[in-house]
Every structure is written in C-alpha cells, then in structure tokens.
Amino acid sequence: MELLYYARLMRRHWPLLLLSLLAGTGVAFAVTTHATPRxxxxxxxxxxxxxxxxxxxxxxxxxxxxxxxxxxxxxxxxxxxxxxxxxxxxxxxxxxxxxxxxxxxxxxxxxxxxxxxxxxxxxxxxxxxxxxxxxxxxxxxxxxxxxxxxxxxxxxxNAEVPEVPVSPRPLVNLALGALIALFTVVGGIVLRDHLDTTVKTADALREIAGSSILGVIGYERDARRHPLILRGHGRSSRAEAFRSLRTNLQFIGVDRQPKSLVVTSCLPGEGKSSTSVNLAITMAQAGWRVILVDADLRRPSVPRYLGIEGGTGLTDVLIERARLHDVVQTWGQPGLSVLPSGRIPPNPSELLGSGGMRSVLAQLTEEYDMVIVDAPPLLPVTDAAALGAICDGALLVVRHGKTRREQVLRAGELLSSINARLVGTVLNFVPAKHGSYYGYGYGYDSADQETAPETPQTQAPLPV
CATH class of the missing domain: 3.30.70.1130 (EIF_2_alpha)
Structure with a gap:
C-alpha cells in the first residue's frame, strides 16, 4: 500500500521529475564541456x-x-x-x-x-x-x-603518451547528473509530503475526524461559472457525488434520523456553501420537502448561488420585523424552499444562539423533511458552534490539500465541547485522478466552489 501511495505521489509530480532530469543532465553537460581533460x-x-x-x-x-x-x-x-x-x-x-x-x-x-x-x-x-x-x-x-x-x-x-583522457567521462557524468537531480527531487517530494499536514485522503479524514465519510466531491472545471449541479441535466460525476451524499445521509441514524443539519467547515474557502446548496437541490430532486437556511450572517452567498433576492430573511424574523412564511422563497420545480440570511447584523453570534433561532428551527423541522443550515466556518467565529448546539447534526466540509489535520481536530473538539453531533464529513475539491475519487470521465480543473458567480443566476427549474 505504501509503495502504491508513493507511486501515485510520483505520478502527480511527473512534470517536476522530468524537469529535474533535464536540469541535471544540462548541468552535467555544462560541467563536462568546461572541465579540463586529464x-x-x-x-x-x-x-x-x-x-x-x-x-x-x-x-x-x-x-x-x-x-x-x-x-x-x-x-x-x-x-x-x-x-x-x-x-x-x-x-x-x-x-x-x-x-x-x-x-x-x-x-x-x-x-x-x-x-x-x-x-x-x-x-x-x-x-x-x-x-x-x-x-x-x-x-x-x-x-x-x-x-x-x-x-x-x-x-x-616506460611511459606511453595517452590518447584518451581519463576525465571527464561524458556518459558517466550525464548519468550521474540525472540521477543526483532525480534523487534530490524525489527526496524533496517525499519530505514535503511527510511535512504536509493537509488532508489528502478519505482514510486520513476518517481517522482524524473520528466520523464516517459521507461524500467525496470532485474538483470540477466549471464550478466557478456553474456552481450548481443542474448543468448537463445532472449527469456529471459531481452531481452523482451529491446524490451519493444524499443517500448516505439516510443511513446515518435509523433511530435518530436528523431533520436539521448544519453544514460548516474549518475555514473559509472550503466549499461549505456550494455543498449546502447542491445537497438541498439533490434532496429536493428526490421528492424531499427541503428548506435551505442561509445562516451565514457575515458573508451570505446562498442568494447569489440561486439568483434570488436576499435582502429580507432570517435576521428580520429573529428581530421580529417579519414573519417566517413571508420571507421563505420557493426556487425551481419541484420547489426548494429557501430562507435567505437577510441584512447582515452587528451581532450574528447572539442572534444565532438566541431562543428565537431555536423557535425558527423547531417550526421548520415540523414543516419540512430536512432543514439544511449553511453556517459560517467553525474556527474563525462561534456562529456555527451555536447552530450546532441546537441542530440535530453537523456536517463538516473539508477541502482536499488545504484543510490541515490539526484544524479538523480542533473543529471536532469544538463540536464535541458543545455536545453537537458530527454526523459525518465531506472531502471536497478532490482531484479527478486521486485515489479517493472515482469519476466518469468528465473533465476537472481548478475552481473555487466557495466563490459565488459574479452575476446572479436566474431561477432555473429543477429536473424531475
């Protein structure tokens, strides 16, 4: 298994290995050319x-x-x-x-x-x-x-005049130069991999978080321009990954099936908002009565993902300036209910941990099969912790190759300290050729799923 891991590691860095071979050969050639023959x-x-x-x-x-x-x-x-x-x-x-x-x-x-x-x-x-x-x-x-x-x-x-120099030896020097450069780069890659504490495999995430992996989301080329899974009638491997996540959520607790789920991450930029939106869409496609609550009262992005108006929403309900049913919007067919964040308040943590928020969640869990709450990251602010304490479960989104192991441990400890239930984790931004992710041949490239589109998307019907 270790040999296979290092083989994949070298394959991911094959351009650097090729460059090192060329550089080592070039340096050896230059040294050989300028060396004085003996x-x-x-x-x-x-x-x-x-x-x-x-x-x-x-x-x-x-x-x-x-x-x-x-x-x-x-x-x-x-x-x-x-x-x-x-x-x-x-x-x-x-x-x-x-x-x-x-x-x-x-x-x-x-x-x-x-x-x-x-x-x-x-x-x-x-x-x-x-x-x-x-x-x-x-x-x-x-x-x-x-x-x-x-x-x-x-x-x-007696001595004879030699005809062939004993040094330099071009072929030997070129071979040594290439091998030294190759071994140096391989050693650097292996050392960097050992010193790198970011999460890069599903097995590592499962061991660190102490919870099951509910989903592995691929790194998609067009995620910035098309963050939702509706493109291509939902036939992409990314859409299939969210359907797998939806299925896994149905088996996380037969006797204690969560009806309210807070989706969060360790730090910003790990894809928790796009995961919340696409998970809600996937559940609505399966006939669930789902409501997506944008509880990120610091940097709300759900309205921009869905192309809806977000000026009035959760904060207006919490300060009793609006009624809940008046600010809930329906998106797509069959309808996905969305509760935007509303105006950004000066005290998000107090509002999200208030009795009013508990009442809102209690009312929503009575009316819907699943309440998905898009929360801020866990480590920078306490908003997600406050929501995790009053929701049935928490789903932690971890970004492949960026989120560090100690950050996942700290997030798990924070959820455990408030008796929040970590139902599972999602490994996001996994490269298509990585061993943790198996695609269907669709192309993948770098894209920031957490970044919303520059212009709001128009409402689009959901495929049945």
Missing part, C-alpha cells in the same frame, strides 16, 4: 634485492627483502625528495597530488601513474620520475659509498 601516463618498476652469493637461502632472503621494500617505496615515490627532482619551477605539492604509486599484489612490481592536462607532459614526467627514483634508491640503499646497493629499482615499462 591524461594519465604510467610506468612499471621492478624492485630486486642483491643476491651475489646465488644460494637458495640468500635468494629467499632477497625475495623477502624486495617485497618489504615495495610497500615502503610506494610511499617514498611521492615524497618531496623524489618529486622535487622533477618539479622544476612548479609547486611540489601540486605535483605530488598528481602522482599515484601502488604495489602490484604478490609481486615485486610498482605501478606509478602521473596525471596531467597535457598527455605528452604526463608521459615525460612519468619517465623522469622513474629515473629520479632509481637514483634515489641507489643512493639510500648503499651501506657505504663504495659498496653496491642492497636493493635496486629498474624501470620495466
């Missing part, structure tokens, strides 16, 4: 001990001595005493870094290489190093100036 020339030297007696015992001793000397000579080759003789006017330390000496295992042979940007100069320095080293060994291995040396070093293979 050539390596090498010589082979034989270390042999003096065996003047020719007996077997002296031969064995000479062989052992030679092998002992080979290990020491490998380090001596890069000493300042040896390298200084071929350095000329160059820095001895730089030349030491360009020389590599290593004994060939189980032999008395030394392999010496010299690296340089000029192939001919690398070969000359390697030969010069061999000559200088044989002279140094001849000096230090003489017991006295007049006796022969106990160990000799002989150059077996």
């Amino acid at each position: 050539y390596v020339a090498g010589i082979t030297m034989l270390v042999s001990a003096d065996d003047r007696e020719g007996s077997l015992s002296t031969a064995l001793q000479a062989g052992a001595l030679s092998q002992q000397r080979v290990q020491s000579y490998a380090a001596l080759l890069t000493s300042r005493r040896v390298v200084g003789r071929i350095a000329g006017g160059e820095d001895v330390r730089d030349l030491q870094d360009a020389i590599t000496a290593s004994p060939i295992p189980n032999t008395n042979l030394l392999q010496v290489t010299v690296a340089d940007s000029d192939p001919a100069r690398a070969a000359r320095r390697a030969d010069a190093l061999g000559s200088a080293f044989t002279r140094v060994i001849d000096e230090i291995e003489r017991p006295t100036p007049k006796t022969p040396p106990t160990v000799r070093v002989t150059v077996v293979d």
